[in-house]
Amino acid sequence: MKSDITQQTQHILNLIAKRNLNDDEKKQLIDETVENFNLYINPGFLQYRKSFSPDYVAGKFIMWGKKQAIHFVFGLVEWADSGSTFTCVKGIEYIDCLGGYGIYNVGHRHPKVLKAVNDQLNRQALHSQELLDPLRGFLAKILADLAPGNLKYTFFTNSGTESVEGALKMAMLATGRRTIIAAVGGFHGKSLGSLSATSKAVFRKPFLPSLHPMRHIPFNDLNALEQTLACLQFTGEDAAAVLLEPILGEGGIIVPSDDYFPGVRRLCDKYGALLIADEVQTGMGRTGKMFCVEHWNVEPDILCLGKAFGGGIMPAGAFIGSEKLWTPIFSNPFLHTTTFGGNPLACAAAIATINVLLEEGLCERARTVGDIFLSKLKSTIKPYTPHIALDARGKGLMLALEFPDTDIGFRVAKGLFREKILVAGTLVNAKTIRIEPPLTITLEQVDTVINALSKVLKEIASEMKVQFINESIVKPMPINNLQQTVLSRQL
Secondary structure, eight states: OHHHHHHHHHHHHHHHHOSOOOHHHHHHHHHHHHHHIIIIIOHHHHHTOGGGOTTTOOOOEEEETTTTEEEESOOOOEEEEEBTEEEETTOOEEEESSHHHHTOTTOBTOHHHHHHHHHHHHHOSSOOSSSOOHHHHHHHHHHHHHSSTTOOEEEEESSHHHHHHHHHHHHHHHHSOOEEEEETTOOOOSSHHHHHHOOOHHHHGGGGGGSOOEEEEOTTOHHHHHHHHHHHHHTTOOEEEEEEOSSBTTTTOBOOOTTHHHHHHHHHHHHTOEEEEEOTTTTTTTTSSSSGGGGGTOOOSEEEEOGGGGTTTSOOEEEEEOHHHHGGGTSOGGGSOOSSTTOHHHHHHHHHHHHHHHHTTHHHHHHHHHHHHHHHHHHHHGGGTTTTOOEEEEETTEEEEEOSSHHHHHHHHHHHHHTTEEOEEOSSOTTEEEEOOOTTOOHHHHHHHHHHHHHHHHHHHHHHHHHHHHHTTSOOOOOOHHHHHHHHHOO
16 A cells, blocks of 8 residues: 555656646546546535536546446646636636636736745745744734734734634634624635634535624625614624625625725724724735725724735735734733744745735736726626626626526636636625636736627527527426536535
C-alpha cells in the first residue's frame, strides 16, 4: 500500500511540474479527475457542473464502484489560468465572469502577487508562532491606514467565513450581549457561527438546534430594523450587532438605497449595537471603492474581508475593528487564535494585492467598466423583458442578471458556457446569475460576453416560441427538476 501511494504521489508531482500534456495524458487526467470526484469527494458535485453536461462533453456513461453511480467519462477539467480567463485540459479558453465567486479581483495569477508569494516562499513559508512575523505587522498597519474611520486592529484568518466567526465573537465580547441581527437573503458562510447568520433554509435546517440565536429581517428596510432593535431592547435581549453585506451577494446582488446604510449606522448607535460589515465579497475594489461601505461614507465597527483579499493566489481573510472594540482581548489575546491565519505567504499576497489595486487604479476601473458592462447588459435583455429576463443590476463589477425562474436562468448559464463564458447562480436567490469578472477584464472581453448573451437569449426565445405553439396542442412537459434547482445548489 505504501509503495503504491508513493508511486501515485510521485506521478501527481510529475503532473504538477508539467506545463503541457499529450493527448493520452489529457484523457487519463480527465478520467481520473471525474472518477476521484465521484468516489472520493462527492458525486453530487458532478450533477450540477455545466462542465459535465452531455451537451458539451463527448463521452459515454459508465458505472463506477459499488454505488453504481452513473457519470460521464469525459469532462472539462481546468488546467491553467491567466488574466481574465481559465483554460481547460483540452485547451479551450473561457472568459471568467464567475471569478471564483469573487476572488480574482486583480486577475488570475497577477505577476506582482505571484512574485511576492514566490519571493516569500523562497525565504520562509510559514511562521514560528513565537518569533514576531514582520509581514503580519506590515499588513495590519496598511489596513489601519486603508480602512474607513477608526478601524485599527486586525485579526487575520484563512477565509471569509472565519472572518465572520471572529467578528461575531468580538461583538459579543465587546457588548456583553448575545443576539445578532442579519438580513433575509444574506449569506455569511457555512461554518456553524456564520451559518447562523446565513438565511437560506436549505443550508440552515439540518443544523438549527445548534445555531446561534439570530433575528433575520428584510434587507433595505430601516423600519424593520428599528422595530427589531426596539423589541429586543424591550425584552432584555439587546442586540450585540447588526451583521450585513453592503450588497447582498448570494441573495442576488441586491443593492440597497443610498440612505440605508447611513440609517443602519444611526440605529446601531441609538440602540448600542455594533455594525458588522461583511465585505468578503464586496471588498477589495469589487464595487468601485476599496470597501463598499465607502459609497455611503459609513464607518462600521467591524469590517470582514476574505475572497479577493489573497489576490486569487492565497486563501486569506481578516476582520478589522477599533481600539475600543479590541480592548477585551488585550489582556488575553488567546481568547481567539489561529494556526495559519496571517501566515507570511498569505500576508505577502494581500500586501501585493493592495498594491496592485491602488497602483493600477482597479477600483476606479471597476466603476468605469462596470457602468459600461451594466448598460450593455440592460440593453441586451430589454427585448426579452419580462418573459425571459427580468433585470440587470449591480454596482461596479458586481453584477447580476435575474430571470423569471430557475429553468430559464439555468438555460442562459448553460448557453453561455457553450459560448465559453463562465457564470454561475447565486446561492440564496436561485433565479439570479452573478457576473463577477476580474477587475482587469477588457472592454473587448466585455463585448464578447454581451454578444454571447445576445445569441443565447435569441436561441432561448426561439425555443420558447416553439414550445408555446406546441403547448396549445400537446400537454406541457414538466420542468426538469435538475434544471429547476441547479442554480441554488451550485457549490
